[in-house]
Amino acid sequence: MKHERPRIELSGQPLSFAEMVRIGSGKVALSASATGMARVEIARGIVEDAINAGMPVYGATTGVGAMKDVEWSPEDLDAFNLGLVRAHHFGTGTPFSSSVVRNAMAIRINTALTGQVGCTPELVDAYMRMLEADIIPVVRRTGSIGCADIGLMGQIGAVLTGVGEAVHRGKRMQAADAFAAAGMKPFTMAPRDSLASLSVNAVSFAAAADATRNAAASIRVLLASGMMASGALGASRDPWLSVRHVGTSREALIGSWLCNASDAWDWPVKTHVQDPLSLRMIAQVFGAVIENLLTTGHKILAATGRSDDNPVVVEGRVMTSGGSLPLDVTILLESAALCMAHAARNAFNRCVLLGNGQRRDLPVNLVPPGRIATGFGPIIKLAGEIFSRVLSMSNPVSAQSLVVAAGLEDEAAFLPLVIERFERQMRALMRLAALEALLSAQAVDILGDKPKGVGGMLYDVVRKHADFYSVDRPLSAEVEAIEEELGSGAFMSKLIEEVPIASFDDFFALGSLERIEQRLTQEPVAI
Numbered sequence: 001m002k003h004e005r006p007r008i009e010l011s012g013q014p015l016s017f018a019e020m021v022r023i024g025s026g027k028v029a030l031s032a033s034a035t036g037m038a039r040v041e042i043a044r045g046i047v048e049d050a051i052n053a054g055m056p057v058y059g060a061t062t063g064v065g066a067m068k069d070v071e072w073s074p075e076d077l078d079a080f081n082l083g084l085v086r087a088h089h090f091g092t093g094t095p096f097s098s099s100v101v102r103n104a105m106a107i108r109i110n111t112a113l114t115g116q117v118g119c120t121p122e123l124v125d126a127y128m129r130m131l132e133a134d135i136i137p138v139v140r141r142t143g144s145i146g147c148a149d150i151g152l153m154g155q156i157g158a159v160l161t162g163v164g165e166a167v168h169r170g171k172r173m174q175a176a177d178a179f180a181a182a183g184m185k186p187f188t189m190a191p192r193d194s195l196a197s198l199s200v201n202a203v204s205f206a207a208a209a210d211a212t213r214n215a216a217a218s219i220r221v222l223l224a225s226g227m228m229a230s231g232a233l234g235a236s237r238d239p240w241l242s243v244r245h246v247g248t249s250r251e252a253l254i255g256s257w258l259c260n261a262s263d264a265w266d267w268p269v270k271t272h273v274q275d276p277l278s279l280r281m282i283a284q285v286f287g288a289v290i291e292n293l294l295t296t297g298h299k300i301l302a303a304t305g306r307s308d309d310n311p312v313v314v315e316g317r318v319m320t321s322g323g324s325l326p327l328d329v330t331i332l333l334e335s336a337a338l339c340m341a342h343a344a345r346n347a348f349n350r351c352v353l354l355g356n357g358q359r360r361d362l363p364v365n366l367v368p369p370g371r372i373a374t375g376f377g378p379i380i381k382l383a384g385e386i387f388s389r390v391l392s393m394s395n396p397v398s399a400q401s402l403v404v405a406a407g408l409e410d411e412a413a414f415l416p417l418v419i420e421r422f423e424r425q426m427r428a429l430m431r432l433a434a435l436e437a438l439l440s441a442q443a444v445d446i447l448g449d450k451p452k453g454v455g456g457m458l459y460d461v462v463r464k465h466a467d468f469y470s471v472d473r474p475l476s477a478e479v480e481a482i483e484e485e486l487g488s489g490a491f492m493s494k495l496i497e498e499v500p501i502a503s504f505d506d507f508f509a510l511g512s513l514e515r516i517e518q519r520l521t522q523e524p525v526a527i
Contacts, residue, residue: 005029010106012036012113014305017297018509018516020209023106024099025513030106030131032113032124039115040124043313047118047192050318057318058311059084059195081189082161088154088198089164091143096152096207098136098167103206105131105156107304111200116307116314119196126160126187133182138165138172139203145402146415148199148310148324157197162186199310201326204415205303208329211422212297215336216508218429219289221486222347223254224495225436226282227261228455229350232443233359234268235279243283251287253501258283261499264453268360278349285346289339290504296332297508303329327398330413333422334396340425344390347432351383354439366442366469373472376439379479386432393421434483437462442469454498461485489513 008019011033015023022028047057056062062071064084096104109127112119130136137159143151158164159175162185168178179186189197240262243255274280303326310321355376357364365375397417403410441462444451451459465481485491489512496505496515509516 007031009033010036010110010113012039012110012115012305014301014303015107015110016301016509017209017213017507018520020103020106020206020304021213021509021513021516024097024103024210026098026102026134026136027513030109030128032109032128036113036115037121037124040112040117040119040121043115043118044120044192046313046316047318051191055318057192058320059199060191064195064199077191078188081191081194084194085154085157085161085189085197086163088150089158091140091151091155093140093142096139096141096203097210100203100206100210101136101139101156102131103209104139104153104203105136107202107205108153108156108197108200110304111202111307111309112196114305114307116312117196117309118311118313118318119193120190122190123187123193123196129184130160133184134169135159135175135178135182135184136167137175138167141207141416141420144201144204144416145404146201146204146326146330146398146413146417147409147411148308149201149203149416150198152203152416153198153200156203157189157194160187160197161189196309199324200308201303201324201415204326204419205300205329207419208300208333208415209297209304211419211426212293212300212333212336213508213510214426215340215422215429216290216293216297216504217487217492217510218426218433219286219293219343220492220495220501220505220510222343222429222433222436223257223282223286224261224454224458225433225440226286226347226350227258228440228451228458229347229354229436229443230258230279230282231262231265231267231451231455232440232447232449233275233279233350233353233362234272235275236272237262237267239275239280240283243287247283248287248291250291251283253503254286254290255283257499257501261454265451265455266449268447268449276349276353278346278353282346285342289343290501292332292336292339294504294507296329296336299329299332325411325413326415327413330398330415330418331396333415333418334398337394337418337422337425340422340429341387341391341394344387344425344429344432347429347436348383348387351380351432351436351439354436354443355380360443360447362443362446366439366446368446368468368470371470373470375469375472376442379435379475380439382479383432383435386428386435390425390428390432393425397421430487431479431483434479434486437486438466438475438479438482441466454495457491457494457498458486461491489515
């Protein structure tokens with residue numbers, strides 16, 4: 001008996017992070033709501049009425065960009081629509097993951113179900129059939145200035161017509177071969193279907209959702225390593241207690257988490273009247289970061305349920321639109337990148353404190369007493385390089401000037417570039433968390449501390465991959481192994497189970513797919 005996959009119904013309403021994780025996994029089937037498909041049919045009727053009345057419809061009966069004033073005869077339309085998507089298969093570079101492409105296709109279906117696009121119902125069905133058959137286009141990631149992902153979505157549209165490359169059941173092959181293996185035929189584009197297949201930001205929104213969720217996970221781990229370093233340095237917990245009374249709601253949330261996460265640890269006795277700000281202001285730094293990430297996440301989700309096409313169908317007419325500029329999402333992501341630089345600086349400063357011999361009589365470079373070694377002094381330079389790397393990618397790029405298409409297209413958001421830089425920041429932050437945890441583990445061993453709870457979890461990960469440092473040795477592979485485990489869905493699930501930040505963890509659907517599926521059966525948490 002064939003096992004039926006769980007199903008998600010798309011309706012034109014914004015998607016959630018949990019839904020996108022499940023869609024991206026390829027382990028759920030999709031369906032379109034009847035009301036959504038009814039809206040698609042109504043909008044299509046309006047487009048066809050306009051075409052039959054002889055009205056020029058941008059990208060359906062006319063050319064695009066600088067060729068907007070070129071009108072095609074009915075006999076030319078088939079060739080034009082086929083050529084349009086194939087001409088926009090110009091992306092290059094490393095492909096997006098199949099999970100991002102699945103979500104991009106789902107977002108394109110979902111925004112079509114708003115009834116404001118004017119594509120045919122058959123185009124929606126074609127996307128659905130490709131996902132059901134596990135034909136996932138290979139979408140190379142360089143090819144969009146962030147004003148409709150024409151060079152990215154064009155790769156999906158081209159595969160629909162039988163050219164380009166796709167991944168079918170885990171194997172990369174030519175699109176024609178993928179269709180043949182699935183027993184399917186390529187799709188024939190009708191007027192308006194071609195432009196609807198490429199002139200939206202669905203790939204960027206899917207990639208932005210993935211990057212922001214990864215950022216949320218990185219921040220959760222970095223917050224945990226910051227708590228562990230604070231314990232190793234003998235920081236006072238009073239600022240974490242006080243912020244629950246005098247801080248913003250997000251700062252209070254972080255302060256409460258820090259207190260709860262450190263309660264199981266027999267916290268070292270401290271005598272400092274004032275700790276360095278990198279210890280005292282963890283709640284302020286991370287409170288601002290999660291506030292930004294939540295705001296950014298909400299904005300990205302909203303984009304998954306609105307049409308950013310040009311033209312659009314509204315008020316019974318086909319109208320030109322400027323909705324293909326995703327500046328709202330872009331600017332928030334750029335501010336998120338700046339937040340990541342603050343988080344990285346906060347962690348780097350603690351790494352310096354751990355190695356400079358100024359706290360709790362810790363030895364310089366964390367070299368155990370009586371040992372002849374250089375210790376962790378050199379690797380703290382790696383922490384500095386990582387901070388500089390994160391900072392260098394926080395400068396905004398969305399406002400730089402660019403004019404294309406004979407001067408008609410003179411606005412752009414560069415959203416894919418912003419996302420790519422943001423992704424690189426996330427990878428760097430997870431490595432910085434691994435370094436902070438490694439240094440903290442060395443410090444607590446020198447001092448004879450016994451971290452419990454979250455601190456104990458991090459300590460166990462470090463000691464699984466790196467022994468106590470007493471003789472100089474290579475550290476590269478050890479740092480990478482710690483980073484990999486801290487970044488795993490399994491570790492995140494354990495961290496959340498130990499001390500959750502429910503409103504944050506559940507919104508971003510953090511942890512393993514199994515945890516996400518389990519949470520779906522429980523009551524939602526207000527944000």
